[in-house]
Amino acid sequence: MEGAEVQRLESYFQKIGEVLEEESRRGSFALYAMGLLGDGERKSVEPIAARACPAPKRVDAMHQRLLHFTVDSKWSDRDVRRVAAQYALEAMTKREPVEAWIVDDTGFLKQGKHSVGVQRQYTGSAGKVTNCQIGVSLSIATRTEHVPIDFELYLPDSWANDIARRVEARIPPEVRFKTKPQLALQMIDRAMEDGVPPGIVLADSAYGSSSQFRSHLRSLGLHYAVAVSSQTTVYLLDDKGRAREESQSVSDLAFSIQEAGGFRRCTWRKGTRKNLSARFALRRVNAAGVSQSEQEPLWLLIEWRDGEPEPANYHYCVRDRSKVECATGGWAGKPWLHWPPPVCLPNIRSLRNECVKRLPYR
Numbered sequence: 001m002e003g004a005e006v007q008r009l010e011s012y013f014q015k016i017g018e019v020l021e022e023e024s025r026r027g028s029f030a031l032y033a034m035g036l037l038g039d040g041e042r043k044s045v046e047p048i049a050a051r052a053c054p055a056p057k058r059v060d061a062m063h064q065r066l067l068h069f070t071v072d073s074k075w076s077d078r079d080v081r082r083v084a085a086q087y088a089l090e091a092m093t094k095r096e097p098v099e100a101w102i103v104d105d106t107g108f109l110k111q112g113k114h115s116v117g118v119q120r121q122y123t124g125s126a127g128k129v130t131n132c133q134i135g136v137s138l139s140i141a142t143r144t145e146h147v148p149i150d151f152e153l154y155l156p157d158s159w160a161n162d163i164a165r166r167v168e169a170r171i172p173p174e175v176r177f178k179t180k181p182q183l184a185l186q187m188i189d190r191a192m193e194d195g196v197p198p199g200i201v202l203a204d205s206a207y208g209s210s211s212q213f214r215s216h217l218r219s220l221g222l223h224y225a226v227a228v229s230s231q232t233t234v235y236l237l238d239d240k241g242r243a244r245e246e247s248q249s250v251s252d253l254a255f256s257i258q259e260a261g262g263f264r265r266c267t268w269r270k271g272t273r274k275n276l277s278a279r280f281a282l283r284r285v286n287a288a289g290v291s292q293s294e295q296e297p298l299w300l301l302i303e304w305r306d307g308e309p310e311p312a313n314y315h316y317c318v319r320d321r322s323k324v325e326c327a328t329g330g331w332a333g334k335p336w337l338h339w340p341p342p343v344c345l346p347n348i349r350s351l352r353n354e355c356v357k358r359l360p361y362r
Helices: 003-020 023-037 045-052 056-072 077-095 163-169 180-193 211-219 250-259 321-329 346-352
Strands: 100-109 119-123 128-141 146-153 200-203 224-227 233-236 264-270 275-287 298-304 313-318
Touching: 003 023, 003 077, 023 045, 023 056, 045 056, 077 128, 077 146, 100 119, 100 180, 128 180, 146 180, 180 211, 211 224, 211 313, 233 250, 250 275, 250 298, 250 313
Parallel strands: 100 200, 200 224
Antiparallel strands: 100 128, 119 128, 128 146, 224 313, 233 275, 264 275, 275 298, 298 313
C-alpha cells in the first residue's frame, strides 16, 4: 500500500479502536479485517492466522486469538457498524448527497446445519430454495456510490423456537423471531437515530407488500418506492382523487390499461448492446386492506417489458410525480454473538476501492 492508503486505513482503525477499547481487540479486529479484505480465498480464522504469521510456530496462538475475538469476546458489532458507516458517509456526502436507502437480503450458502439461522429457504443469491443463512441489509446510496451500513441475521422460526439450538449457538434470550420487514425497520429506526441523511427507501416485494412496513416508513417521514406482488389489490382513483367502489388486483388493472392503450415507452439508459427500455404506466391508487387512518394516495408504477405476456414489476411510490421515475429507474458456523463481523468491514472497500493485500504482524 502507498502512504496515503496507509494513512486512511490507520485513521479508520483508530476510530474503530475507540469503540473496541481494549488493545488486544483492536489488533484482532485489524488482523481479521485484513484477512477478509485480502486476496486469500479462504476467509475463516485459521487460514487468516496462517497468512498473517511469518513464523509457523505462532500460527496456532494467532488462530486461538482470532477465535476468541470472533466467538467469545464481548464487543458491540452494532457500535462498530455505526462508526464504519459514519466514516464512509462522511466521505461520500462530501461528493454527493444521499439519494436512497436500499433494503435487501442476501443468502450465505452453507453445507451444514449448525450455522445460526441456516435452513433450506429461498435466496435470490442462488435464485432457488437452498441451504443458507439470510442476512437483511440496509445500504445508503448517492447517485454514483453506495455502502452497506447495517445488517441483521434472519432467525427462522425453526431456530427461534428450538431451545436446544439456541443453547448450542448461544443465542441471547432477548433475540426472538422477527420477519424480514421487521428486521429492516429495526435497522431503519437505528439509522434515523444515528442521524443518517435520509433518502427514498427502495425495497423489493418481500418488504413492499407489507402495509406495516410502508406505514412505519411514513410515520418516520420517509418516502418510498417499493415493489409489490402482482396480486396486490388497489382502488383506482379518478382525477379528483375519488376511489372506485370495487378494488382490483394490480395485474388486472395493468391489462385494462393495456387495452385502453395507456402504456408509454420509456428509455432510461444505454446498455452495452442496445438502449434499455420498456413500457410503463403510472396511476394514482389507494391500497386495499389498509385502515382509514393509514390510507394515503399512492402512485402505482407498472413496467411491462417487451416480449413478455404480463408486466414484470409493480411499484408503490410515495413521492412527487416528477420524482417517481427517477426513484425507481436508477435502481455469510459461528455462534450468534458475532455473526456480523464479516459484514462490519467491506463498506470501506466499496467506498475507497482499496485492495488491501497484507497486514504486518502485530
